[in-house]
Amino acid sequence: MPHIVILAGDGIGPEIMEQALAVLARVNQRFELGLTWEHHLLGGCAIDAAGVPLPPATLAAAKAADAILLGAVGGPRWESIERSLRPERGLLAIRAELGLFANLRPALLYPQLAAASTLKPEVVSGLDLLIVRELTGGIYFGQPRGVRILDNGEREGYNTDVYRETEIQRIARVAFDLARLRNRRVLSVDKANVLEVTELWKEVVTEVAKDYPDVQLSHMYVDNAAMQLVRAPKQFDVIVTGNLFGDILSDEAAMLTGSIGMLPSASLDAQGKGMYEPCHGSAPDIAGKDVANPLATILSAAMMLRYTFHQEAAAQAIEHAVGKVLDQGWRTADILSAGTQRVGTREMGAAVVAALE
């Protein structure tokens, strides 16, 4: 029986998760998916209940589950405690423990929300790209790293950008496999003209591409990719890149859509098991007020159905329902614009459930 661990977390986490689960329950029934789920603690709520941000029971359940659906963690209440015990440490620890090396960040702009972007509507309307970022290697983890004192007393900071062939191969395969579910185009982003590590990256991705003759591969330097993302973002389908470039480009791509409350994400391991979560945080400023946008979490549930459970029809049903609700003019405060109708978190969730019928 496919089983999910639910980590609602802190701040707006429980509110948005409640709506995502209402949507998931309806889809579960309609498509006879047989999904089951159980709740566990992560982040600040886990610190309050168990003294640590990632309790052993949560980790054990997450390891045993097929997928994890996460709300958000953190908040001002836990900011003054010792760094190693903060809520966000729970998040980093669970990602590392589960070996979630592939981070998928779609940037999809519903045409109804084109006005929310800082770019011209004709440039971004209908945008639909997917960034595949390597999440457990590269310069964020490479050794040696540190700050040292030179002989002349000057301080010098240094990090190491390092990728093994096998690390590049597995993330490239994720990108090519995902491209097959989309428009069969992969762009690999590197800085091969300057950095040897990305020269190898480019070579290995090109080798892997031979196993995917039906997918078109192209390459771009990261500086050009950053520029093209704001110039003509609709040219992209799947973008695959390393940890550092992916961090920056995925935030840039996210901002193209203008609304953080709309963006889901996934982090996958080698077997396709994944943790799915909205890109936003716990929004303590609006927690408990029934104003948070639950759509990013609802769309994270759709990603989970697609990528871990291979239930494309069910995933699309959720995405279409979200589109329908936007067509009907319903908006939470963060995506409100002239001529639309403001609704709260609960009403938005209920509207999506209704739109599934």
Ligand code: NAD
């Ligand atoms: P945030 O994403 O929580 O909030 C930034 C702004 O966006 C706020 O004004 C917030 O009200 C708004 N916002 C966010 N999500 C929204 C939604 N669904 N609907 C409507 N508005 C929304 O980022 P922050 O304020 O920098 O961080 C707050 C807390 O969240 C911190 O403790 C931070 O560490 C944590 N955080 C957690 C995650 C995570 O769990 N993955 C990610 C980022 C930040």
